[in-house]
Amino acid sequence: MKAPVSVPARLAPLLKSLPESGMGYWIVDVHTKKKEVFRRVVIDSGFIVSVECSVDVPFDPEEIASFEVTHDKSAIVRREATIQPPQTTPLSRRV
Numbered sequence: 001m002k003a004p005v006s007v008p009a010r011l012a013p014l015l016k017s018l019p020e021s022g023m024g025y026w027i028v029d030v031h032t033k034k035k036e037v038f039r040r041v042v043i044d045s046g047f048i049v050s051v052e053c054s055v056d057v058p059f060d061p062e063e064i065a066s067f068e069v070t071h072d073k074s075a076i077v078r079r080e081a082t083i084q085p086p087q088t089t090p091l092s093r094r095v
Contacts, residue, residue, distance in 0.1 A: 001056075001057050002055050002056065002057070003047070003048055003049045003050055003051075003055040003056075003057055004044075004047035004048065004049050005047060005048045005057045005061055006046060006047055006048075006061065007043060007046050007047065007048060007061060007064070008061055008062055008064065011064060011067075012046065014066070014067065015043065015046070015067060018067060018069050019069060021069065021071045021073075024044060024045050025042060025043060025044040025045070026042075026043045026067070026069060027040065027041070027042055027043075027069070027070055027071055027072050027073065027075045027076070028041050028043060028067040028068055028069050028070060029041065029067070029068040029070055030051075030059065030064055030066075030067060031064070031065050031066045031067070031068065032059055032063040032064060032065055033063050033064075033065045034063060036059065038051055038052075038058065038059055039052065039070075039072075040052050040053065040070070040072055040074065040075035041075070042075050042076065043067075048061065050075065052075070053075060
């Protein structure tokens with residue numbers, strides 16, 4: 001399924017008890033009831049927004065057994081700006 005996917009309400013108290021990776025978001029490893037582990041999962045405001053930097057969520061949120069906070073910032077996709085700043089002459093070269 002595609003992100004964003006809501007974290008089940010039964011897990012909200014657990015998630016809120018964990019230290020945030022940033023304001024309102026967590027970077028975690030998800031452990032499922034089937035003993036699977038999904039790494040670098042970003043949860044923002046109660047929604048799974050990415051898994052391993054992808055919007056594909058390869059597990060059923062109802063199967064989540066626990067979270068392990070990692071704070072692994074490499075899980076956050078940073079999009080490079082497509083607009084480049086204009087080229088200017090350095091102040092030291094201006095007359």
